[in-house]
Amino acid sequence: MPPSALAIAPRTARLPVVDAARGVAILAMIAYHLSWDLDALGFAQFDLFTDPLWLAARTGILGSFLVLAGVSLVLAGEGGLDRRRFLRRLGLLVAAAAAVSAGSYAVFPDSPIFFGVLHHLAVASVLGLAFVRLPAWLTAVLGVAVYALPEVTAVPLFDAPALRWIGLMTFEPDSNDYVPLFPWFGLVLLGIALGKAWRGRGAVAAWRPGAAGRALAWAGRHGLPIYLVHQPVLYGALSLLAMVTLRGDADTRVFLENCEARCVDTGGVAAACAATCACVADGAKQAGLWPDLIANRLTPDSRARVTALVRECRPR
Structure with missing residues (x-):
């Protein structure tokens, strides 16, 4: 969920x-992604995909970026749209989107x-x-609308891979970040409506920030590089920490080595396999399944619990 740093700046002074x-x-996006990383690597357990509060948080964070993008689009045209600046920022967006896709296909080929x-x-x-x-x-x-x-509408025609970006398909594809045109462009339109009604006037527009506000405004002006950098840094640092903390004993090291080798042999990506196996090890320890798991004496019931744990730990 990135920023509309992305948003096109107006010719006039920024607000x-x-x-x-x-x-x-x-900041909210970074906190959400940190929670996702902690859950994926087994440091914590968050019900990110079914808990209504987490789902509302994701929608709220994503929606705020889209609404602000609509507002910024209106403000950008107040003094006449600077086409050169618009095209330059659009080119940066397209290049960044292509880089994210390439990276995700390499690390998470299943999603x-x-x-x-x-x-x-x-x-x-x-648009x-x-x-x-x-x-x-x-x-x-x-x-x-x-x-x-x-x-109220789902059309099998849009299930075709080339049309899934539109969003009117009959199922949701397996992707780590899926923001189709429908319904999300509706929030951009609401942001445009808000920007037209406001037009950068009034007491809110005249607000001048203090130190904290200036720091937030700086982050808002540099949203795209922050979006591109923050998750690799967070996930990489936590992955290293997971390797140190979860590989501290011989049993854990042997389990992780064998688990990762089997995962890679069956077509998994090394980074994703390491995260999944670390998550399984930590989850098994928390659930009291670890002694039976490493001793290979799982009962049908405990085996089913481990299977469910593996399913939960797989990257989504």
Whole structure:
């Protein structure tokens, strides 16, 4: 869930309140990804994919970036859209999205990112230009319609791999970051409507930040590089920590070596296999299954519990 650092800046002076709002969303995104990493590597257990609070947090963080992207698109055109700047930032978005896809295919081939938030923001930045001149009320109505349409419409035609980015398919594909056009472009449209109604005027626009606000605004202005760098740094550091803490005894080292070797032999990617095996080891210890697991004396019941643990630990 990245920032709309991504968002196109207006020709006029930037509004600190918009940058700071994006900075808050960036901090929330980093916290969410940190929780994902801790769960995936076995340091903690979070029900990220079924708990309503976690699902609401993900939707709120992603939605805030998309709404802010819509607001920024309107503000960018207030003094006349700077096409050169727009195209340069669009090119950066496309290049970053391509890099994320390539990396995800290499590390998580079973759940690659083929149309994530960066892909969405690149497409939405272009499509949004067609709506910035519409009345705010009409754009808002269209935004609600786009957001609601997938709830009532699913067409098998859109199940084709080449059309899955649209979002009107009959199932959700297995991807670590899937942000299709429907319903999420609806939030960009709502942001455009908000930007047209606000237009950077009033007390909120006149806000001048203190030290904390300036730090948030700085993060908001550099959202794209932060998005690209933060997860490799977090995941890499925690993976090293997992190797140190979970490989501290001989039994754990032997289990992890054998588990990772079997995983790679069956077509798994080394980094994903290491994370999965570390998660299984830690989960088995927490569940009291570790002694029986390493001694190969699992009962049918405990074997089923280990199988469920492996399923939970696999990258999604």
